[in-house]
Amino acid sequence: MIKITYREAVRAGLREALKSDPRVFLMGEDVGRYGGAYACSRGLLEEFGPERIRDTPLSESTFVGAGIGAALGGMRPIVEVMTVNFSLLALDQIVNNAATIRHMSGGQFSIPLVVRMATGAGRQVAAQHSHSLEGWYAHIPGIKVLSPATVADAKGMLLAALSEPDPVFLFEHAFLYPMEGEMDEHAGPVDISKAAVRRPGQDVTLITFGGSLWKTLEASERLALTGIEAEVIDLRVLRPLDTATILASVRKTHRAVIVDEAWRTGSFAAEVSAQLMEGAFYDLDGPVARVCGAEVPIPYAKHLEDAALPSVEGIMRTVRALCWQS
Amino acid sequence: MSAGTLVAWLKKPGDSVKRGDIIAEVETDKAAIEVEIFTSGVIEKLLVQPGEKVPVGTVLAIIREEGKAVEPGRLRISPSAKQLAAELGVDPASVRGTGPDGAISRADIEAVARRARDKGLETIGEEPVRPLAPSPAPLAPAAETAAKRQARMRQAIAAAMARSKREIPHYYLSTTIDMGRAMAWLSEKNRKRPIQSRLLYGVLLIKAVAVALREVPELNAVWKGNQAVQSQAIHVGVAISLRQGGLVAPALHDTDRQSLDQLMTNFLDLVKRARAGSLRSSELSDPTITVTSLGEQGVETVFGVIYPPQVALVGFGKMMDRPWVAEGKIVPRPIMTATLSADHRVSDGHRGGLFLAAVDRLLQDPSQL
Numbered sequence: 001m002i003k004i005t006y007r008e009a010v011r012a013g014l015r016e017a018l019k020s021d022p023r024v025f026l027m028g029e030d031v032g033r034y035g036g037a038y039a040c041s042r043g044l045l046e047e048f049g050p051e052r053i054r055d056t057p058l059s060e061s062t063f064v065g066a067g068i069g070a071a072l073g074g075m076r077p078i079v080e081v082m083t084v085n086f087s088l089l090a091l092d093q094i095v096n097n098a099a100t101i102r103h104m105s106g107g108q109f110s111i112p113l114v115v116r117m118a119t120g121a122g123r124q125v126a127a128q129h130s131h132s133l134e135g136w137y138a139h140i141p142g143i144k145v146l147s148p149a150t151v152a153d154a155k156g157m158l159l160a161a162l163s164e165p166d167p168v169f170l171f172e173h174a175f176l177y178p179m180e181g182e183m184d185e186h187a188g189p190v191d192i193s194k195a196a197v198r199r200p201g202q203d204v205t206l207i208t209f210g211g212s213l214w215k216t217l218e219a220s221e222r223l224a225l226t227g228i229e230a231e232v233i234d235l236r237v238l239r240p241l242d243t244a245t246i247l248a249s250v251r252k253t254h255r256a257v258i259v260d261e262a263w264r265t266g267s268f269a270a271e272v273s274a275q276l277m278e279g280a281f282y283d284l285d286g287p288v289a290r291v292c293g294a295e296v297p298i299p300y301a302k303h304l305e306d307a308a309l310p311s312v313e314g315i316m317r318t319v320r321a322l323c324w325q326s
Numbered sequence: 327m328s329a330g331t332l333v334a335w336l337k338k339p340g341d342s343v344k345r346g347d348i349i350a351e352v353e354t355d356k357a358a359i360e361v362e363i364f365t366s367g368v369i370e371k372l373l374v375q376p377g378e379k380v381p382v383g384t385v386l387a388i389i390r391e392e393g394k395a396v397e398p399g400r401l402r403i404s405p406s407a408k409q410l411a412a413e414l415g416v417d418p419a420s421v422r423g424t425g426p427d428g429a430i431s432r433a434d435i436e437a438v439a440r441r442a443r444d445k446g447l448e449t450i451g452e453e454p455v456r457p458l459a460p461s462p463a464p465l466a467p468a469a470e471t472a473a474k475r476q477a478r479m480r481q482a483i484a485a486a487m488a489r490s491k492r493e494i495p496h497y498y499l500s501t502t503i504d505m506g507r508a509m510a511w512l513s514e515k516n517r518k519r520p521i522q523s524r525l526l527y528g529v530l531l532i533k534a535v536a537v538a539l540r541e542v543p544e545l546n547a548v549w550k551g552n553q554a555v556q557s558q559a560i561h562v563g564v565a566i567s568l569r570q571g572g573l574v575a576p577a578l579h580d581t582d583r584q585s586l587d588q589l590m591t592n593f594l595d596l597v598k599r600a601r602a603g604s605l606r607s608s609e610l611s612d613p614t615i616t617v618t619s620l621g622e623q624g625v626e627t628v629f630g631v632i633y634p635p636q637v638a639l640v641g642f643g644k645m646m647d648r649p650w651v652a653e654g655k656i657v658p659r660p661i662m663t664a665t666l667s668a669d670h671r672v673s674d675g676h677r678g679g680l681f682l683a684a685v686d687r688l689l690q691d692p693s694q695l
Contacts, residue, residue, distance in 0.1 A: 284404060
């Protein structure tokens with residue numbers, strides 16, 4: 001086992017992919033000379049050259065479209081969109097082309113495209129740079145949506161995504177890049193079909209993903225000291241959602257809280273809640289609860305931003321109310 | 327203004343109201359004012375009649391939040407509890423729910439079924455219930471022994487606490503501690519750690535108590551016969567509440583000599599085993615002092631009852647941001663109350679005060695712990 005930051009794990013995944021498959025190349029804003037806005041690709045330009053580490057103009061629609069074209073042409077492009085906030089400029093390429101071409105061509109063409117982007121709030125970058133829109137992407141049939149929360153997933157999901165025949169979107173929570181974790185030095189691709197139980201428990205199921213996993217785990221450790229043993233599920237894959245794992249857990253605990261940094265209305269948490277209603281209604285001993293971001297443009301001021309995002313205390317409060325512990 | 331007279335209601339029971347609506351007029355010493363409503367819902371009941379003069383803060387009316395209307399005669403029961411009731415042969419209508427607005431949960435159904443089984447009867451209270459299902463499955467014998475174990479524990483706690491208050495002349499001291507430095511140090515230490523190996527501030531408190539006891543050893547003692555016997559080793563007992571109610575306070579052996587990491591690991595292990603019921607008897611009999619923290623329950627100050635034969639107990643309350651004066655300026659700081667309950671036969675307030683001061687001092691320089 002080695003200690004490694006999330007950022008280094010992403011870089012290790014990129015390097016391994018570039019080394020093992022000549023069809024793989026990395027493309028995006030500032031990924032080359034600057035080394036990536038989050039330093040994930042630092043050193044790769046020197047190692048692999050400008051043909052395979054390509055700086056692009058500031059035009060998300062263009063370079064995501066170019067990625068789709070390259071994938072159609074037999075390459076295995078990894079497109080880095082700096083953040084989910086800027087990915088909105090490429091929505092047409094993503095929704096109308098990447099997600100539909102297999103269907104529109106009657107299965108003749110596939111788009112083995114991998115798109116990575118940073119997501120999430122919590123770093124005081126204000127309302128235009130703090131979105132959590134994974135849930136929007138998970139709405140779209142035809143693509144896979146992954147949310148790696150651990151270092152092993154940061155590397156392994158990227159490698160696994162490259163073997164997929166259809167577009168895969170990876171959402172890396174920007175708060176996680178400096179986080180350190182342990183993984184096997186030679187860790188390779190990981191499963192990208194299942195959710196993971198990160199902490200077993202029998203009193204309540206906490207369902208979360210991405211950056212919120214760590215807040216949820218901390219809340220569950222503190223709740224354990226007050227007598228509530230929470231099971232924590234890291235969804236990992238938002239589309240297609242692994243409902244079997246969450247239903248099995250809720251059938252055991254009879255209570256569920258979903259933690260999602262995105263805005264509450266129409267959130268991915270709402271989708272999970274609906275799945276629980278459809279699949280585990282008769283197992284529920286209380287209403288499904290959600291801890292979500294406040295419905296405001298995410299504020300710049302630190303205390304306001306903190307107040308707008310799910311917090312350890314907020315998660316604990318919600319769990320306690322659900323378990324009727326006052 | 328301390329009281330007002332309700333002049334008129336502008337709404338009647340059954341009316342829908344929304345945030346910002348004016349629902350009543352009240353006359354005060356100075357003027358008539360309108361009462362604005364800050365929540366939306368349906369007026370359920372008016373509690374004050376026009377002409378009545380009531381103190382400020384009196385509840386004037388009850389509003390039911392929208393979507394919370396309870397259909398008369400409809401049982402509030404969780405889907406899972408309903409199914410369990412059918413499996414166990416319990417009539418839900420005979421069960422008193424303990425949840426919000428009397429909602430019935432699985433636990434309520436289980437409790438009724440257990441009582442029925444304990445009695446061996448087919449009735450509960452006045453309400454007849456169907457005989458328990460003939461299949462032996464639903465309530466395992468383990469549940470019954472758990473109930474018995476529970477009752478035994480309550481009796482043991484009752485005996486110890488009654489003896490404590492009967493025999494031990496308690497005195498209580500409390501101090502507020504600025505946890506700013508400790509929390510900053512802790513968050514720096516935890517920053518790079520994976521969640522599983524992070525330190526909780528609780529272990530800082532436990533360690534600070536243990537180290538402070540070296541300076542005031544008379545608090546680290548047991549009462550034997552007619553005198554206090556100081557303990558050579560410092561074994562802090564940590565109060566752990568159990569899921570089914572009740573508590574235990576097993577020892578972290580040689581607390582003052584363990585590193586914070588060791589304490590964290592051992593503490594989590596202790597909590598886990600306490601809840602699983604697999605504590606060793608030495609852990610239950612060895613503590614030389616008890617530490618209890620009710621901060622997570624929102625308690626500000628703990629006035630604990632000493633667990634005999636120990637002669638002291640330290641309680642910690644909730645940490646919260648409070649205005650604090652440092653160098654002539656008011657600054658927000660995470661503040662926590664530490665309380666000492668001590669046996670006046672053994673120690674005096676002066677020594678107790680020194681102990682709390684030592685705990686405070688140690689928490690100002692956590693790197694030394």
